[in-house]
Amino acid sequence: MKDQLALLPGYLTAHLQLVLVALLLGVAVSIPAGIWVTRRRSLEPGVLGVASVIQTIPSLALLAIMVPALAALGTFTASLGLELRSIGYLPAIVALTLYSILPILRNTVTGIESVDPALVEAARGVGMTDRQRLRQVELPLALPVIVAGVRTAAVWVVGTATLSTPVGATSLGNYIFSGLQTRNTAAVLVGCVAAALLALALDQTIRLLETGAGRRDRRRLAAGLAVLVGLYGYTAVSFAAGRSAAGAGPPVRIGAKAFTEQYILSEMLAQLVRRETGLSTEIVPSLGSTVAFDALRAGDLDLYVDYSGTIFATIMQRTDAFVGRDAVLADVERFLVEQHGIRSAGALGFQNTYALGMSSEVARRLSVRGISDLVRVAGRLEIGGDYEFFQRTEWATLVDAYGLAFARQRSMDPALMYEAVRNGDVDVISAFSTDGRIAAYGIVLLEDEKGVIPPYDALVLAGPALVERAPEALEAVSRLAGALDEQTMQRLNLAVDRDKRAPAQVAREFLAAQDAAAQ
Amino acid sequence: MIELREVTRRYADAPAVDRLSLRVEAGETLVLLGGSGCGKTTTLKMINRLVEPSSGTVLIDGVDAASLPPHLLRRRIGYAFQAVGLFPHMSVAENVGITPHLLGWPGERIRERVDALLRRVELAPEEYRERLPHELSGGQQQRVGIARALAAEPELLLLDEPFGALDPLTRDRLQRWFQDLRAELGLTTVFVTHDMVEALLLGDRIAVLREGRLIQVGTPRQLLREPADDQVAELLSSPRRQIEVFEALLEGDGA
Numbered sequence: 057m058k059d060q061l062a063l064l065p066g067y068l069t070a071h072l073q074l075v076l077v078a079l080l081l082g083v084a085v086s087i088p089a090g091i092w093v094t095r096r097r098s099l100e101p102g103v104l105g106v107a108s109v110i111q112t113i114p115s116l117a118l119l120a121i122m123v124p125a126l127a128a129l130g131t132f133t134a135s136l137g138l139e140l141r142s143i144g145y146l147p148a149i150v151a152l153t154l155y156s157i158l159p160i161l162r163n164t165v166t167g168i169e170s171v172d173p174a175l176v177e178a179a180r181g182v183g184m185t186d187r188q189r190l191r192q193v194e195l196p197l198a199l200p201v202i203v204a205g206v207r208t209a210a211v212w213v214v215g216t217a218t219l220s221t222p223v224g225a226t227s228l229g230n231y232i233f234s235g236l237q238t239r240n241t242a243a244v245l246v247g248c249v250a251a252a253l254l255a256l257a258l259d260q261t262i263r264l265l266e267t268g269a270g271r272r273d274r275r276r277l278a279a280g281l282a283v284l285v286g287l288y289g290y291t292a293v294s295f296a297a298g299r300s301a302a303g304a305g306p307p308v309r310i311g312a313k314a315f316t317e318q319y320i321l322s323e324m325l326a327q328l329v330r331r332e333t334g335l336s337t338e339i340v341p342s343l344g345s346t347v348a349f350d351a352l353r354a355g356d357l358d359l360y361v362d363y364s365g366t367i368f369a370t371i372m373q374r375t376d377a378f379v380g381r382d383a384v385l386a387d388v389e390r391f392l393v394e395q396h397g398i399r400s401a402g403a404l405g406f407q408n409t410y411a412l413g414m415s416s417e418v419a420r421r422l423s424v425r426g427i428s429d430l431v432r433v434a435g436r437l438e439i440g441g442d443y444e445f446f447q448r449t450e451w452a453t454l455v456d457a458y459g460l461a462f463a464r465q466r467s468m469d470p471a472l473m474y475e476a477v478r479n480g481d482v483d484v485i486s487a488f489s490t491d492g493r494i495a496a497y498g499i500v501l502l503e504d505e506k507g508v509i510p511p512y513d514a515l516v517l518a519g520p521a522l523v524e525r526a527p528e529a530l531e532a533v534s535r536l537a538g539a540l541d542e543q544t545m546q547r548l549n550l551a552v553d554r555d556k557r558a559p560a561q562v563a564r565e566f567l568a569a570q571d572a573a574a575q
Numbered sequence: 576m577i578e579l580r581e582v583t584r585r586y587a588d589a590p591a592v593d594r595l596s597l598r599v600e601a602g603e604t605l606v607l608l609g610g611s612g613c614g615k616t617t618t619l620k621m622i623n624r625l626v627e628p629s630s631g632t633v634l635i636d637g638v639d640a641a642s643l644p645p646h647l648l649r650r651r652i653g654y655a656f657q658a659v660g661l662f663p664h665m666s667v668a669e670n671v672g673i674t675p676h677l678l679g680w681p682g683e684r685i686r687e688r689v690d691a692l693l694r695r696v697e698l699a700p701e702e703y704r705e706r707l708p709h710e711l712s713g714g715q716q717q718r719v720g721i722a723r724a725l726a727a728e729p730e731l732l733l734l735d736e737p738f739g740a741l742d743p744l745t746r747d748r749l750q751r752w753f754q755d756l757r758a759e760l761g762l763t764t765v766f767v768t769h770d771m772v773e774a775l776l777l778g779d780r781i782a783v784l785r786e787g788r789l790i791q792v793g794t795p796r797q798l799l800r801e802p803a804d805d806q807v808a809e810l811l812s813s814p815r816r817q818i819e820v821f822e823a824l825l826e827g828d829g830a
Contacts, residue, residue, distance in 0.1 A: 172660075174656075174658035174659070174660040175660050175662060175663075177625065177656070177658075177660055178656075178658075178659075178660025178661070178662065179660075179662075180625055180645075180646075180649065181623065181625060181654035181656070181660070182649065182650075182654070182673050182674045182677065182723065183646045183647070183649040183650030183677050183678075183727075184646060184673075184677060185646045188646075188677065192662075193662055196664050197663070197664060272664065
């Protein structure tokens with residue numbers, strides 16, 4: 057708990073940087089748009105409709121869409137000499153701003169339109185221009201309603217900002233995502249409680265403004281404004297501090313997808329780079345699978361670990377995995393260099409392959425050893441897979457090659473699959489072969505007799521920018537090539553998942569042991 | 576002086592006001608009288624362009640009202656109406672001083688004018704200046720509304736049933752108060768009402784409207800003597816009938 061709380065200032069500051077800026081932008085867009093709509097009534101259904109549609113996009117999807125959208129926009133703006141980062145702060149802030157628009161916009165329109173028509177007539181009658189009427193009568197009277205909209209938006213944005221972690225923006229969501237993956241309840245709890253408290257605090261602060269404006273109570277207004285000015289001031293200072301810290305040159309940015317092994321490996325890469333080259337590093341954790349690859353290609357990430365089979369199947373769209381482990385690896389490395397200028401710093405030595413896993417007890421009872429044995433019983437079984445598994449070509453290939461047909465399939469969080477199969481909630485899971493819980497929970501992996509699941513060699517990938525800028529970093533991490541076999545990786549994963557050790561600590565101990573063995 | 580020439584206002588296809596021509600002489604109070612939907616409010620609002628005529632011309636002191644920017648025109652014309660429409664977020668003084676403020680009067684002059692007007696509408700400035708509208712009674716609000724209409728020393732005053740929503744006693748008092756005020760200021764005034772007694776009490780001349788048309792215009796005496804038709808005659812005799820009923824009741828009591 058204590059080491060979790062030590063992360064709080066950083067995560068909270070990052071969260072504030074997202075929330076406060078998104079709200080400011082939301083207000084800057086929505087209030088003028090709302091006013092504009094009340095001047096041109098015919099536009100109202102259209103503008104409010106667009107805002108509503110944005111709101112119906114699930115927030116996680118809205119955030120994720122921003123990555124390819126910004127990458128596409130980035131290739132266009134690059135020709136104008138403007139660099140856009142497609143992961144990290146920018147996509148998060150764009151999505152959160154979009155998300156804050158509807159409540160503010162709707163309340164601005166409602167607030168202005170609900171001003172008593174007698175007052176509008178009086179304002180015209182005393183000789184106000186349209187602009188004077190807006191500023192002196194309509195806006196002051198609509199203000200409590202508009203502020204109430206900002207308040208709603210603030211609570212939404214605080215909550216939604218926790219989902220910016222998978223697009224590479226640090227937030228309180230870092231606690232929640234990594235905590236869920238590494239089964240660290242304390243981290244999840246700290247993240248949720250901190251986000252809830254922040255939402256409450258902002259809500260109450262803005263409530264002061266709302267009631268202050270409604271009752272024309274100067275003291276409430278002043279108190280609410282003072283808190284907001286303080287928060288914005290702090291955020292501005294934190295931005296400035298971040299900028300001056302980055303003055304020494306951009307850090308080597310190391311990505312991690314959202315599972316335990318990735319957290320450990322990203323720490324290893326970061327520690328090696330820092331130790332061997334003295335460059336600063338930044339870990340961007342809990343990225344979505346294709347977000348990481350897109351970011352590397354776009355130069356927003358410098359290093360991360362991916363798997364040969366994933367690139368082979370998902371990026372290259374190949375289904376001929378039976379060519380063998382070495383052939384796949386060679387094809388993938390050639391493809392990456394030729395198509396994307398991405399260099400491999402070597403295979404780590406282990407594979408983290410997709411494998412179908414069952415509890416050993418159930419497998420014995422049904423006498424299932426390999427996937428072909430599964431075919432005759434699959435009609436009575438339920439299979440659980442991680443969020444992307446059933447969309448991946450590997451699954452389609454498995455189904456085709458063996459003729460598998462399960463009674464039910466269920467997508468679930470990868471962290472929960474292993475317990476689900478142990479407890480009998482599902483019968484088969486799409487396990488990751490390096491997960492420490494396979495051995496610990498007595499799960500057996502079924503043999504892929506037809507060899508249709510591609511090999512998944514863990515590869516350290518380096519983006520084109522890093523190869524140019526700091527070849528020594530590439531050199532440093534290439535020391536990990538061949539250094540991790542499957543048992544080692546399972547052991548390290550278990551240390552985090554079961555023993556609740558910090559990924560950074562587990563990585564540090566592994567590197568120290570490596571050094572000791574080398575001497 | 577106000578002159579309406581062949582003024583028409585259509586809503587959808589039906590005319591609310593139909594080719595109406597009328598002169599209001601300088602310094603007189605003209606009452607627009609008629610039942611609901613007769614076009615009297617629409618006629619009034621076409622003078623300060625809260626409603627734009629579909630056709631026809633409104634001349635203010637000989638100048639076409641359509642040739643002036645509407646907000647500048649309205650700053651020269653005092654306007655008060657039944658709903659009052661005091662701005663709830665502004666003090667009494669700010670409400671009264673709004674048009675002078677829009678005209679860019681210096682602060683000291685506005686303050687003096689507001690205090691003088693508050694005294695004129697019988698609200699002690701020291702006590703009422705800083706109050707908010709919701710702290711006033713209905714009659715007080717309406718007096719502030721009239722003070723606001725008078726604030727920028729307008730040449731013309733438009734009043735749309737200003738006492739219509741008040742209780743009878745308050746209305747009676749304000750009507751008598753307004754008679755004095757009118758005599759004192761000598762403003763050119765157009766006063767809309769459906770109340771015959773109010774029309775007789777306050778109007779130098781009365782214009783009777785029906786279905787968007789001007790039926791008759793004249794002094795109360797002219798209208799009483801030579802009503803244009805039976806309906807006008809009946810309209811004008813209604814106060815007399817009320818008094819007869821009233822007196823009959825009194826006599827009944829005395830017997």
